[in-house]
Amino acid sequence: MRPDGEVLLLTPGPTPIHPRALAAFHWPMRGHMDPDVFAYNDAIVRDLKTLYRADDDAFASLLSGTGSLGMETGLANLLEPGDRLLVAANGVFGERMVEMGRRLGADVHVVRAPLGQPLDAAEVVAATHALDPKVLAVVHGETSTGVMNPVPEIADGIRGSDVLFSVDAVTTVGMTTFEMAAWGIDYAYTGSQKCLSAPPGVAPVVYSARAMERIEAREVPVASWYADAVGMRAYWDPDGPRAYHHTVPVHLHWATGEAIRAALDEGFAVRAERVRRLDAAILATLAPYGFAAAVDAAWRLPTVLAVTLPDGVDDAEVRRAMRTEHAVAMTGGLGPTAGLIWRLGLMGENARVEHYRRFMRALADVLALPDLPERFDAAWRDAAPAREPERADAAPVEVAPPPGRTA
Amino acid sequence: MTPHDPSDVVPEDLRGHLPSRTARERADAAGLDLDRLKRERPDEYRILNAEELVRVSPDLADAAADLAWQVAGGARIFRVPGTPAERLLAFPPLDAAALAAFDDLAADLVARPDVGDLAYYRTVRDPHGERRELMHPIAPDAWAGEVALVGPFDGEEAAKAWPAGRLPADLMADPLPYRGRWYCDVFDAEEAWLDARASGEDGG
Numbered sequence: 001m002r003p004d005g006e007v008l009l010l011t012p013g014p015t016p017i018h019p020r021a022l023a024a025f026h027w028p029m030r031g032h033m034d035p036d037v038f039a040y041n042d043a044i045v046r047d048l049k050t051l052y053r054a055d056d057d058a059f060a061s062l063l064s065g066t067g068s069l070g071m072e073t074g075l076a077n078l079l080e081p082g083d084r085l086l087v088a089a090n091g092v093f094g095e096r097m098v099e100m101g102r103r104l105g106a107d108v109h110v111v112r113a114p115l116g117q118p119l120d121a122a123e124v125v126a127a128t129h130a131l132d133p134k135v136l137a138v139v140h141g142e143t144s145t146g147v148m149n150p151v152p153e154i155a156d157g158i159r160g161s162d163v164l165f166s167v168d169a170v171t172t173v174g175m176t177t178f179e180m181a182a183w184g185i186d187y188a189y190t191g192s193q194k195c196l197s198a199p200p201g202v203a204p205v206v207y208s209a210r211a212m213e214r215i216e217a218r219e220v221p222v223a224s225w226y227a228d229a230v231g232m233r234a235y236w237d238p239d240g241p242r243a244y245h246h247t248v249p250v251h252l253h254w255a256t257g258e259a260i261r262a263a264l265d266e267g268f269a270v271r272a273e274r275v276r277r278l279d280a281a282i283l284a285t286l287a288p289y290g291f292a293a294a295v296d297a298a299w300r301l302p303t304v305l306a307v308t309l310p311d312g313v314d315d316a317e318v319r320r321a322m323r324t325e326h327a328v329a330m331t332g333g334l335g336p337t338a339g340l341i342w343r344l345g346l347m348g349e350n351a352r353v354e355h356y357r358r359f360m361r362a363l364a365d366v367l368a369l370p371d372l373p374e375r376f377d378a379a380w381r382d383a384a385p386a387r388e389p390e391r392a393d394a395a396p397v398e399v400a401p402p403p404g405r406t407a
Numbered sequence: 408m409t410p411h412d413p414s415d416v417v418p419e420d421l422r423g424h425l426p427s428r429t430a431r432e433r434a435d436a437a438g439l440d441l442d443r444l445k446r447e448r449p450d451e452y453r454i455l456n457a458e459e460l461v462r463v464s465p466d467l468a469d470a471a472a473d474l475a476w477q478v479a480g481g482a483r484i485f486r487v488p489g490t491p492a493e494r495l496l497a498f499p500p501l502d503a504a505a506l507a508a509f510d511d512l513a514a515d516l517v518a519r520p521d522v523g524d525l526a527y528y529r530t531v532r533d534p535h536g537e538r539r540e541l542m543h544p545i546a547p548d549a550w551a552g553e554v555a556l557v558g559p560f561d562g563e564e565a566a567k568a569w570p571a572g573r574l575p576a577d578l579m580a581d582p583l584p585y586r587g588r589w590y591c592d593v594f595d596a597e598e599a600w601l602d603a604r605a606s607g608e609d610g611g
Contacts, residue, residue: 017570019575020572265551265552352577354577361465396485396496398450398483398484398485401476401494
C-alpha cells in the first residue's frame with residue numbers, strides 16, 4: 001500500500017530529502033560497473049574528503065548500508081579478535097559500539113559519562129594512555145541525548161600515540177565543525193539520512209592512510225567480507241583496478257552525492273547559522289510554557305535539540321496528535337528520558353524555518369496555545385544575526401577623490 | 408592658560424554638525440563620546456553618521472563614488488569591504504534630490520553598452536528597507552547559493568527553469584527581464600514571507 005500524503009520529518013534522522021537528492025532519483029539507471037557511475041563515484045570521493053576535511057591520501061567511499069554499518073565496518077576493519085577496544089560512551093550509540101566490539105571478539109573497555117552529560121576528555125585521555133588500546137571509539141554527537149562530546153580535546157590528548165581514533169560523526173559532519181585530518185581521526189562515518197538529507201541507505205565513511213596501512217597489515221582477514229575496506233577500495237579508488245565488489249545502489253550514490261554537493265555549495269557557516277538561529281527561536285518560543293533545553297548550552301549538540309516537557313504534557317499523546325492530525329513526525333526520549341523529552345531534529349533539511357513554523361502551528365493546535373506561531377515569528381526575527389555585520393577586518397576605508405575633485 | 412591642543416580642533420565640515428539618531432545609537436552601543444570623537448577622530452565620527460548609498464561589486468566602487476561626487480561634490484565616500492558586494496557609505500548622506508540625480512546617472516552608466524552588458528543598477532525595496540545595487544550579475548555556472556541576480560539566460564523559459572532543483576528551501580527566485588535579457592532574481596524566502604505578512608497575507 002502506497003503511503004498517502006506528505007509527513008514533515010522533524011526527527012533526528014531521517015530528515016526531509018534535499019530537492020537535489022530527490023531529483024537524482026529520476027536520473028537514468030546505470031550498471032554498477034558503468035563508466036558514468038565510476039566518474040560520479042570519483043566526484044563523491046573528492047567531495048567526501050572536503051566534507052570531512054580529510055587528507056588527500058585518505059580513503060573515502062559510501063557503504064551500502066546505514067550509519068550503523070558505518071560503525072560496525074570501522075570496528076570490523078580496525079580490530080582483530082583479542083585486540084583492545086576502548087569505547088567512551090554516554091548514550092545509546094556509545095553502548096552500541098560496546099556491543100559490536102564484543103561480538104567482534106575484542107577486549108572491550110568502557111569509560112562512561114552519565115546520560116545527558118558530555119564525556120570527560122581528561123578521563124578518556126587518561127584511560128587511553130593507561131590501557132593503550134588498539135582503537136579508541138567515540139561518538140561526536142550523541143543523538144540519543146543531544147550531547148556534543150569533546151572530540152577535539154580528546155584528539156589533543158592522544159595525539160602522537162599509536163591508538164587508532166574512530167569517531168561517529170553521524171549527527172555532526174556536514175552541519176558542524178569536523179576536522180578529520182587536524183584532529184588526527186583515523187576513521188569517521190555518518191549516515192546519508194542525517195545532516196546530508198539524502199534518503200537512508202548509504203554510509204559515507206573515510207579512513208586515514210594510517211588506518212588503511214594497519215588494515216592491510218592484519219594477520220586475520222576481516223570477518224565481514226562485505227565490509228572489508230581493502231575489497232571496497234579496489235572498487236572505489238580512482239587509481240585502483242575498479243574491481244567488482246558488490247552491486248552498489250547506484251541511485252543512492254547519486255542522491256547522496258547530490259546531497260553532499262548541496263551541503264558543500266551552501267557552506268558550513270551558512271548551515272551552522274541556520275541551526276543556531278532555529279535553536280534560539282524554538283527555545284525562546286517554548287520557554288514561557290515550561291519547556292526547557294534538556295542539555296546545558298555548553299555541550300548541547302546543535303543538530304538535535306532535546307527539550308524537557310512541562311508538567312501536564314503527555315508526550316505520547318501529543319506526538320500521536322502531531323503525527324495523525326498534522327502530519328508532523330517528532331521523536332521522544334530514549335531509555336531513561338522516554339516520556340520526559342522531545343528530540344527535535346535540526347539536521348540538514350529539517351533545520352528550515354518554514355518547517356518549524358508548521359511545527360508551531362500544529363503544536364499550538366494540539367496544546368491549545370494559540371500564541372505559539374506569533375511568538376515563534378517574533379523569536380525568529382529576534383534571533384537574526386545583525387544584518388551584514390561589519391567585521392573587525394572590514395573597517396570602512398575612504399575613497400580618495402580623483403585629482404581636481406575635493407571631498 | 409593651557410597650551411593649545413591640536414586635537415581639540417573640530418574640522419570645518421563637522422562644526423555645528425548634529426549627529427543622527429542612528430549615530431547616537433551606534434555610539435551608545437559602542438560606549439563612544441560623539442563630541443570627543445568629532446574632535447579627536449573625525450573620520451570615525453563621519454563614518455558613524457554616514458549612510459549607505461549603494462552596494463557595488465568591488466571593481467565598480469570607484470565608478471559609483473564618482474557618480475556620488477557628481478551629485479554631491481562635498482560628500483566623503485567610504486567603502487565597507489565585503490563579498491560579493493561592498494557597501495559605499497556617504498557623509499553627509501545624500502538628500503532626496505541628490506539621490507534622484509544619482510539614480511539617473513547610474514541608470515545612464517549601465518545604459519552604456521560597454522557597462523550594461525556586465526553590470527546592472529536597481530533599487531530594491533523589501534521588508535528590510537531600501538537599497539541600491541550597482542553590480543555584476545552572477546553567471547549561472549558560478550552561482551554558489553547566495554542571494555543574487557543570476558544570468559543572463561537565453562530567454563524567459565530558461566530563466567524560469569533554472570531554479571528547479573537548485574534552490575534550498577530558504578531561497579526563492581523570480582525570472583526578471585533586464586535590458587532585453589532574462590535573469591533570475593534569487594532572494595531570501597524569509598523576505599518574501601515578511602512581505603506577505605506585511606501585506607496581510609498568510610505567509611505560511
